[in-house]
Amino acid sequence: MTAAPFSATDIARAGLTAQEYEAVVERLGRPPNRAELGMFGVMWSEHCCYKNSRPLLRQFPTQGPRVLVGPGENAGVVDLGEGVALAFKVESHNHPSAIEPFQGAATGVGGILRDIFTLGARPVALLNSLRFGPLEDARNRRLLEGVVAGISHYGNCVGVPTIGGEVCFAPTYSGNPLVNVMALGILETPTVMPSAARGLGNPVLYVGATTGRDGMGGASFASAELTDQSQADRPAVQVGDPFLEKCLIEACLEAFQTGAVVAAQDMGAAGLTCSTAEMAAKGGIGIDLDLDLVPARETGMLPVEYLLSESQERMLFVVEQGREAEVQAIFQRWGLHAVAAGRVTAEPVVRIFQKGQVVAEVPALALAENTPVYPREVLSEPPAYAQAAWAWTPATLPPDTEAGVGAQSWGEMLLTLLASPNLAAKTWVYRQYDQQVQNNTALRPGQADAGVIRVAGQRGVAATMDGNGRLVYLDPYEGAKAAVAEAARNLSCVGAEPLAVTDNLNFGSPEKPVVYWQLAEACRGLADACRALETPVTGGNVSLYNETRDAAGTAVAIYPTPVVGMVGLLPDFTRRCTPAWAAGQRVYLLGLPWGNHPPRGVSLGGSEYLAVVHGQVTGRPAAVDLALEKQVQHVCRQGIAAGWVQAAHDVSEGGLLVALAEMAIAGRIGAEITL
Template identity: 55%
Template sequence: MQREQTVMKSKSAISEPAPEIIREQKLFKEMGLTEAEYEQIIGLLGRLPNWTEVGIYSVMWSEHCSYKNSKPLLKRFPTEGPRVLQGPGEGAGVIDIGDGQAVVFKIESHNHPSAIEPFQGAATGVGGIIRDVFSMGARPVALLNSLRFGNLSSPRVRYLFDQVVAGIAHYGNCIGIPTVGGEVMFDDCYEGNPLVNAMCVGILNHEDLQKGIASGTGNPVIYVGASTGRDGIHGATFASEELNEGSEEKRPAVQVGDPFMEKLLLEACLEMVKKGILLGIQDMGAAGLTCSSAEMAAKGGQGLDLNLDLVPQREEGMTPYEIMLSESQERMLLVVEQGREQEIKEICDKWGLQSAVVGRVTEGNRYRIFHGGKIVADIPVNTLVDDAPVYVREGRVPDYYQAYQNIRAEEAFLDVSPQEALDKVISSINTGSKRYVYRQYDHMVRTSTAVCPGSDAAVIVVRGTEKALAMSTDGNGRYVYLDPVQGGRIAVAEAARNVVCAGAVPLGITDCLNFGNPEKPEVYWQLSQSIDGMAEACRILETPVVGGNVSLYNETKGEPIYPTPVVGMVGLVEKREHITTSAFKRAGDAILLLGETFAELGGSELQHALTGEVRGRAPVCDLEKEKALYKVVLAAIQKGWVSSAHDASEGGLAVALAESCIDGQKGAEVTIQTSLAPIVHLFSESQSRVILSVPDEYVEEVHQLAEKNGVACSRIGRVTQEAHLSIAVNGTRVIGSDVAELTKRWEEAIPCAMNPSSTLTN
């Protein structure tokens, strides 16, 4: 390997252009590099890069791997806290949960692959995030997702929705990790660019925590898992550009997943972790072998030699460029101490996996790739990671923003009857039951699921302890579109509120920032402002950001999606008896509303369901109030005063009450006094509100607790055995619905929309 010191043009490449041709014909542009970036590479190398090297730089400097557009903004997030063991920068974030255990979690997007190959795109999104978690040494224990689609009246959207859900189900079910929660929303802006964000949560013992690092000169670099094929080449670059008419042709950039292989890889890697064999481990995910090896070397302050002839390949005649950029799934890169190669091989043999020593850690900083006995790339490794360009762009307030600030959204609905509104909203596909989705996910495997999908947050118990973990994904793009600061705050606050309602202390978040093209000033403004809102919420609510992912260029035909930051929140339930759900449970319980209601219908589900529009002002989120609310809800739950807790969010009070009735198959008699119009009060989406049902004997204590913390608390009714929801406002009954009827509308919303023969309206 040491003989050839000059960098050769790859001989096996039939069609690989020479360095001069790459420059003359600007071929680097096809790989997503700009002219300035290409010139920068020449400067760093002191010569023209060859085809393989241009490929390596282009993926390492893609937004997906380098965060070049978002890095300065991401620095605004608080990433530290007393419980944080590992913040952003590794495969996943790690937070202490006591007893020497920690929770590991991360969310990641697979939007573009899912837009053109929904089944495999979604499936491999799940596979990738699982690898991120077990490469930390953690046992993955739960999956969640956050999905956005266009309107189900479009056959293409129905196809995307159906196949994305099937793909997620396929991967998660087969590998045997329960998909316990998530959210799905539908809006026209996602028509051509669905969002598929997958989150994985794992648990580890502190001593098992792993890092993606290459250390110790001379130590072997070992490749484990599936063979490398031509699938997914340039996936990271593809993920970092807008979708367009030609995107279909990029189908080969989408990988194909094999959950069975990943199950074997998972078990084998965890066995290596338990035996303490590993020095470093990193998933070959985005940008495959390139990203994993380069990042590990850079992190270790070491160089790396890779011999591509030793890489297991599933196709013949692959070029170095193809091997380096392949995103074939279910592969892991390991570094172990010299002499322990056999131990790795034995574990891999047991699990029927192939493994191969493909390189060595070297002194210095050279990242050298060998193929056919020749050096085909020779790059200072730190330039791939540390010298990636960073763009601070100009933001501009979009025209619509000011216009919307002056609109009073509630005025359009003053003549609508609350009854009619509830019937419409409860059967909208956004509000309606997501059972159609989650019944396709195995959400009970591993027998730890205490709260199944459908409540505010999912809860899994930690075997052998009294602890449980609550988790939720949230992110309402409409609010962020109308007001990115408020919307950003709400994304974090709602996620926290959901885990609090389940009885958990919020621990931290992982975020997936789904935005349009950041080169557009309006989009950059949305990104920057919403990060401000989120960062502020994370600071005040004490939920640091421990990892995440940025997905930009989510546009179709030049139109950006709603700015959609998705927050994945994990909370710790200290005792199993604190686990709380949103379902009304006991007839006779008092229904208490914590928080205040204002005229806030901008971007509401009522507005969308009735008019199809999203306009006006987003609800305002007062973070200090939010924090006080959590304190009250948590304390009340921990004292055992609470039968059910449910946050009032999309669809407002009316929908929240209906949901608690439906979940518990109980009724409610509600009486509200308000200065607002009934329709406004019932469907306003004011933040920082939670509905509790509380046995009579604790009502006074909850009142006092709320008062002490400055949280408004009003008794608005009682739970009834007869399954009927009755709501009176200012003495007049405005809603009277049998829960059976509501259940039917709510349950049938999505199945009906998926069956076009019964819903064909256009």
């Protein structure tokens, strides 16, 4: 094994800064070779090590009476009672979807499903949260169509229902769509399958599909801003096979039941590099791996290509010595590869061989845990754009009367709002998803504020994904609180008690002080809201550098968009609730009383009304009263359980006017409302 000097261009292409390269040399005690440089490049990327966000994530509450597995594993796990446990997680595939929307979105679904069944849980539901630029732009329409087709193709073929989600539009997402996918699974093993390698001498099995050159350096690609040259990065986009993944799910769950598998890790971002390094680092031991034994779909692959490939539908197992054949027989029956390609070693080093030679030798901790961290300074006061927005007052708007606002009547205004892509029905989208496969879906997309599936007996699980980038842009702290509150409110409106959160933080470049302020304030808001509503964070995903270049070549960041995935429990899924009211029912507004609200309790700041009717993105969003929010949701759930609340709907985008219209549409009957 020989080390080679690298140019500044080589180092930057690997995804490392000059200072990080020096740190690599220090950790190794020598310059890295080509394969090792690639390994550090992907493992030290923001996508894998969260070097800019890790200090902020530490403030999240992560423990609770129902939390069985928190951050650090492939997915979070919560206890549903009576021996049933739920695994759930959210992931992003933003950059790949911007380049190749169909495969980018499809493999996002495949990746999050692997996170779930790697723990020993059978995937039972999918949700997605999508953001695009205005549909007047043909490219944005192509991205929307491709992403939705990719999600539906993979989810439908693998046989997991899509039960909910959201689709939003804003100019800042043009060219940089957000594709966040959430999966839920029910544990089928007695305990959660660990990812830490153990047992000296135990064989390391490579299982699943073959390795090719697709997805090369995908983790580094996902950790850089999109440029005009990004369209040429199609090799960084993976290609998925949902039918093969279906076989992989069944084979893995069957193998786990034997007790022969002692640890498992999927090969997602950074491929073989990440799976070997993380399994070894978590176990405090090492792994030797022979690339000549790895099933390859292409000839002449270099070590760095094997190690950085993100070919889909692959896993790494540590198996009890002597039981390899037992596990291999299961995978062979499902038509999948299962090859003993390495062994667990005492020295905590990832050692890679090819043709009898050591081609990479790196301490596992240097790759997976002893990674760079950049605690950045947060702006001492809000940036100028936020202060200018907060100075706005409704006095600048045309006066409103009983007839309407300006020349527009209230009825015309309602139709204008309902025609907004953000508020309009998304039937075209969710009709493409299989919502009923597995025959456990109790509430489908478009039926209620959250999706619901039956999990055991009469019990049900509700799930939702929520975010509002415009609110977070105008006030990151309150906007993030509002996202958590809305997610919990959506669960409460179907009758479910909120249990826990998985979050996806979609932001621009953290190296820019304004963006880092947005990220820091949003994390503070998420932490405060999750703590107040008793919904601990069990894991999530961070996607930074979501930026594109405008016509002048200036980098433009997306709206800061934290997306909150939340799960809840219904003791009796037959007592679920929808927004569909019926004739003769009385309509009540539960929550903040009109004319008796605290300062900043009600605001047009960041509203859909202000953006659609007046073309303004300004104002300061309302402050979320978390204590009142908790009370309102408790009363709502209590009313649904007791049977005296027959229909419920949260007031969010579009305000009370749109909420009432949506309930009327759902119930196919109008109502007389007195304010």
